[in-house]
Amino acid sequence: MRKPVHNPREVAxxxxxxxxxxxxGEPERLGLFLAESGIGPETLRTAAADPHxxxxxxxxxxxDDATVKAFAAASQLxxxxxxxxxxxxxxxxxxxxxx
Numbered sequence: 001m002r003k004p005v006h007n008p009r010e011v012a013x014x015x016x017x018x019x020x021x022x023x024x025g026e027p028e029r030l031g032l033f034l035a036e037s038g039i040g041p042e043t044l045r046t047a048a049a050d051p052h053x054x055x056x057x058x059x060x061x062x063x064d065d066a067t068v069k070a071f072a073a074a075s076q077l078x079x080x081x082x083x084x085x086x087x088x089x090x091x092x093x094x095x096x097x098x099x
Contacts, residue, residue, distance in 0.1 A: 009051075012088035015077065016054035019061045020044075022071045029067070033060050051089055058086040 023033050034040065037056060039047050047053040061071050062083060072079045
């Protein structure tokens, strides 16, 4: 059984990796992402270890309402959680308000 993750940055990285998997699941979307990011499919796995790259993954998802809605439905997340994940990746000192 996995231990729950409570660190907002770790959660954000998990969301971004899920988003990358979502992007990779549709060839047309993946092609567009690769073209815009300037990386090749052979370097995708290596790039996924970079928090800045993970931020760009979420930027790609968040820039289009239809993509945000599709990813939110596929990942069972609310769109605001996706935006919060992006914020957590861009600000290393960001902490979520609340319990």
